[in-house]
Amino acid sequence: MKQSRMHKITVGLLALGFWTGISQFGYAQEQPSRQQRAAQLYENMEYANAAKAYELVVNKDNPDVEQMERLASSYLYINQYALAENWYARIVEHEKASEQSFWDYAEVLQLQGKYSEAKIAYANYQKKYGDKAEISRAIIGTDSALFWMENPSKHVIMNEQDINTSLSEFGLIPTSGGVLYAAEPNSLLAEKSGMTGQPYLKIYSATRNDDGSLSYPNVMPDSFNESPFHLGPIVTDAKEEVLYVTRTYPGKQVEKYRANGQKWRKQNLELKIYRKQENNWVEEDFAYNNVKEYSVGHAALSTDENTLYFSSDMPGGNGGVDIWFCSKQADGSWGAPVNAGSSINTDGDEVFPSVFDNLLYFSSTGHVGMGGLDIFQARGQRGNFEKPKNLGYPVNSPSDDFSFVVVGDNLDENFGYLSSNRQGGIGADDIYSFRYEKPKITVTLEGMTRDKKTGESLSFTTVSLSDETGKLVSTSSSDDKGAFSFDIDRNTAYLVLADKAGYMADSVSVPGVIPQQDTTIHVVLNLQPVNKVGEKFVLENIYYDFDKHNIRPDAAIILDKLVTTLRNNPTLRIELSSHTDSRGSDSYNKKLSDRRAKSAVDYIVSKGIGADRLVAKGYGETRLVNKCSNGVKCKEAEHQQNRRTEVEVLAF
Template sequence: MNLGKNKYKAFFNLSGYMKNFGKPIFLVLLLIFSSFTLPVSLFKKASASDHLLNRADTAYRYAQYYLAAKNYRQYLLNTDTANATISLKLFYCYWNMREYGEAEKIMENFPVQNFIQTLPELRVRLAELQARKGNYVQAGRLLEGVAGYEEKAAFYLNEAARNYIREDSADWLIVPLSFNTSFREYSPFIYDEKLFFTTNLPLQDKEKSYLWDGRSFSRLWQIPLQEVTVEDSVEHLPNSNKISNVTGTKYYAPVFEGSDTRPLWSESSQKLQTDYVTRAFTPKGKPAFATGKWKYNVGTASFDTLGNIYFSANRNRFKGTKNTVNILQAKFADGQLLYPKPVFPEDTFSYLHPAVSADGKLLIFSSNRQGGKGAFDLYFVTRQNLFSGWSEIQSFSESVNTPGNEVFPSLSNDGYLYFSSDGKAGFGGLDIYRIPLQKALKGEGSAELIGYPVNGAYDDFGWAQTADTTKGFFTSDRRRDNDDIYAFRYEPKPKISYITGIVLEKKTRTPMPGATVFLLNQATGEVMVDKADSTGRYTFVINNMGNYIVKAVEINCKDDCLSMEVLSAKPKYVTFPAPRPLLLELTFKPVWVINNVLYDFDKWHIRNDARPVLDSVVTILKTYPIKVELGSHTDCRGSFKYNDRLSQRRAESAVAYIVSRGIDPSRITAKGYGERKLVNRCSDGVDCTEEEHQQNRRTEITVIYNPSPANSIDPTPYHKGDKLRKENFPENFFNDCR
């Protein structure tokens, strides 16, 4: 695609290239050209461009992304035709250097749609750029259809799933450490009461950087745990007053390629063409051991309990072969490395990020060796003892490895394998996961995503856990894309969950307010009590997951109960609804009003139209062996004495009628209440309608004795909030609940 020379110049000017990159490049080219006797034709535009492209391609082939990017950009500035292949390589240069902003700018001027269908890896990288910005829907759509990334795409598109993981964020306390600098610090490891980590911090205020691409060596650093403190401000970072935009972004250890360092910034010497890395502060801690004599880049380290150290390292072997990383094993004593030797034979693959078991018999690592599922996968080797050789290399199963990258493994005291992956469902970039170690070694189990905010949209990796498993350290580039080490403390708060439901009358499906509800925790035997509210609903607060029984009881009702399982809840507050309503079958009410028992004025004789109503009471008394009180009530009109006498006579008249129908008089009692139990506001002196007065003129039947109640126990002694034991109830009270 021909974008034109001027468009590329405009693009690079907008991104600050001409200001920050152009001058050093022209200077370097001038120095190079002045050092040799070159043909005149070399200075021709076409040949110069070809030279830039050859330099860029050579650097790209050997994973020297900084030089490759510099030359690709200069090439695009010098040519009139934009080459999509070169632009794509430039994108991958920035991606591998973790200059995500520059990588995204390349995509703004790149025919993305022409390539995303044929280059799945490009779609994965573009999705990661979107995820880093929190654009999860766009990220998920880019990943749809990419083999091996189905789970990650689904997670990106599922906001509820992401929110579910975020719910336990209050359990984590995360703070950056005070020894972090504007260089990079990563991969912490706890050993011998010290915190070891890797950094590209120079040892001196001004130090020569190695390799022709301007990289400085990374080193293993140490600081006593008792001197590890947190930053007084999240924004505080000790650094110099100026940072060159050329190399102003930090980079993490070898994940995708065999080179593992970048300087923070460099200054060029016109005479020697040598880059230097500078610092303007005194760092905390010190190097774990000297590496000056053998020129290693030292990466992630791990120790066993026998004083052996295992660490990633590569020699700067640029000419003829691509840089690779191997794992070295050595005896570590008094700051000295004794008898260092490679664990794996030298070949064209990289072996890095060792995690060794305490007894030194298991070694887990990451590698890009042939036959893996992705770019870098996790592998392991074992041995019988420290003097025997390692076993054949074995790969972890798909419970760990993905088509993406699995890196930075570590082993915890509580039997877990921690690692980072950019191929599993997560928040973006590298996320930290854990899986039971023994299950992982057998190819079983599934990896668990560590919660937010440990994991976020940025790269999170390098997990180190203290002996009590609640505290530790990890690495993240969440702050200005810098790799820093953070301390964490995990203090799970009690998870407040609720069991809720409703109590209804079985036949009418109307709410049963006041019903007594019992909740049995089958694991602990604890019983809690609630009373249904005015809508028939009940609520229990629970702190434990497991199996529960819920049972409702009400006077003159057949009990109902159910069993339910409450699964583990991630969120702090979650409601578990009962699987169905509790249905209480009402046999008869403890108190009910007999309507339409009418009397003539100032009379108490039973009228013919009242007899069918009283006959219904006779039927109930013949059905159930209960004893009742028949109470007669009047409205407020008339004197108290008159109303008391009238209501008593009317009650006695109704009882006499019921007894005449064959009911034992000992089972029914007459009681006149007059106007003493008004059901509304209509007392003396209050102006009321006839309908309101009629509400008070009523006859009520109250059960005063029931030898065979439908309810299994009397619920009246129990109160809302009571806490009892299963042993406080009849033996079969909680049986047969479904």
């Protein structure tokens, strides 16, 4: 099968470089004919000029098939899809039509969103030239495109009309002061590319407004924006002190060879690095440029800036243009290029990488897509990525969609920019902003209230929900089976407290969660009965530091539960007994436990509970709960278990 054409000019520059041809057979004795002139322009890849020339050549009753194919091909390269379709429709009816024309006809139908017609054309190619992987992928793409368009994502796409023109704008990156991007200058004086028929690309800046819209475009006046050929796209580090600029190599050390009776020069792309020094930019070469053999461009930095991704057709790839990466070395230099792997790269082209957190975004012609370049997302880093996901419609379209960059992300949405030459735009390539409203994810807190002593459910128990500042959010009551539930917010911590007459309140802290799907959190609140004289229990998790009697913050939370219980049970009277570990003398520990018991009682009284309802009692080390008596070596955690406070019901 013939190779799929790189109709995207900016990608074509990366895949093919900037070509110039010098005919081996000059026209010394006479001016070239109209046909010879058209052929020369086509071989030089000056497709915009070639299309004009071939229109004059084929303007006759029985035009030559090869000439019509070159005209159609030129229109395809410069994204004039409707004109290309018109000619290919005539060509494929001709018995001398080439294999490439049958493929291009199907492709140009797909690029215009004519998926049913494209599927028929691909099937016709398949019948004529055999079943191949590329054909199967293309046919699947036509079916997938229809599905994606019937089931669009929640992305809202907006054309940034204040910076887009009738020419090309693409490859946006955000900066602290706005944005940078590549664009064709709208100037009559600008030097023009024979390939596109438009001015060579330059780097522009624009203002990014609070709502994400863009305005006030200006060509950058800096030294990095000076080159006779294409410049862009561009990327910068977080401090905006280092720039990585893609440009067409402007020098004479080019790739040279002979083909079709001509000598060829291939001006490949290179990656230039510019470092800020005071008010100037100092230029340096990317260590792995090799303009005599291949192109390098489309740089992107990982979030930690220790990995540099880029696109290249250097040897060792999977085919076409691949995404590669370099790792930053200890001395700050970039290590040798490594291919990003077969999960990302295909026998097609993978270009325009960008990174947000641990997600790599890129565009591809080799994965199943809607047509042209499609935008994909893959989780991972360096050479270890999960299977890429096509972002579907409306991020992607039948045409070329690329330069996808996420600027911000929160729980409710993410937003950023992409570039596309889709129908309905202002110019050839336009910059679009996008916003994606994330699906509403519910978090439910479900719980049970139980009698701590018997384990049985406690019905009709009051349950309150507070935020981490103590502010009451909601109250509820468990049902006849002891069950309750609350709808809670994502990424928010809560305290759940249950209380019931005749029981000591219980509470549990619920940390904030950020789930990826609807989530239910389960809790159990065990309430200690206090409605029987002589009932004894330990206030769990009330501990004291060694040789101290002050109330720690973690102990205050537990004592607050007891305060709630005393308020809700006004006839309840209790003894608070304090216990120490075995370290220290017996008499000292007795005095220390008295101070600790009194400290706990004083804390409760400070919360408004009458002192006559509380008795403080210190038992020292006379009631140890483990083996850690005098002279026994124990861990600190074991000693802390003995430093505790117990409650005994004296009256109810």
